[in-house]
Amino acid sequence: VSGTSLFNSVSLMAYNVFYTSVPVLVSVLDKDLSEETVLRHPQILFYCQAGRLLNPSTFAGWFGRSLFHAIVVFIISIHSYAYDKSEMEEVSMVALSGCIWLQAFVITMETNSFTILQHLAIWGNLAAFYVINWIFSALPSSGMYTIMFRLCRQPSYWITIF
Numbered sequence: 393v394s395g396t397s398l399f400n401s402v403s404l405m406a407y408n409v410f411y412t413s414v415p416v417l418v419s420v421l422d423k424d425l426s427e428e429t430v431l432r433h434p435q436i437l438f439y440c441q442a443g444r445l446l447n448p449s450t451f452a453g454w455f456g457r458s459l460f461h462a463i464v465v466f467i468i469s470i471h472s473y474a475y476d477k478s479e480m481e482e483v484s485m486v487a488l489s490g491c492i493w494l495q496a497f498v499i500t501m502e503t504n505s506f507t508i509l510q511h512l513a514i515w516g517n518l519a520a521f522y523v524i525n526w527i528f529s530a531l532p533s534s535g536m537y538t539i540m541f542r543l544c545r546q547p548s549y550w551i552t553i554f
Contacts (some may be wrong), residue, residue: 398484400535406524411492411517415499418513423505461498465490472552481539485525489543489553492521 399407430436439445469487496514503510522540529540543549 396480398480399488400481400484402528402534402536403484403488403525406521407488407491411521412495414517415495415510415513418510419499419503421507421509422503461494462491465494468552472548479539481536482543485536485539485543486549486552489521489549492518493553 397404425436465487469483469490473483473486496518499514522544525536525540528534528536529538531537
């Protein structure tokens with residue numbers, strides 16, 4: 393349907409507020425360098441604090457990477473459910489699930505040293521995603537009624553996600 397948002401307002405709000413912010417905020421606790429390295433080379437701290445690591449080139453790289461991820465998730469979601477008689481909400485949840493799992497994967501790969509808090513943020517985020525969407529799928533008044541229940545029973549959903 394042209395001109396319609398792929399995601400419903402609840403999913404979009406939860407994605408913007410919880411699913412993307414919590415793991416990123418907790419990743420601030422990640423140790424890129426060991427204490428021993430910093431003590432041996434204190435100039436590294438000045439280089440980092442001067443903001444030389446987050447420059448336009450680095451930002452463009454992250455932007456390009458995220459654009460590539462978005463295109464891949466969208467194309468896989470659309471093509472996986474293009475030939476089924478799927479509702480737009482199902483395709484939406486497949487795409488959102490792909491985004492959530494991809495985000496968890498990227499943060500896991502980019503983290504150098506894990507703490508309990510980081511594990512809770514990453515895996516708790518995934519659990520919260522399914523719990524919140526199962527709750528909304530149980531509400532007859534929501535536009536997502538039974539969507540997650542149906543998706544989670546389909547092997548094609550899990551194959552598409554992974």
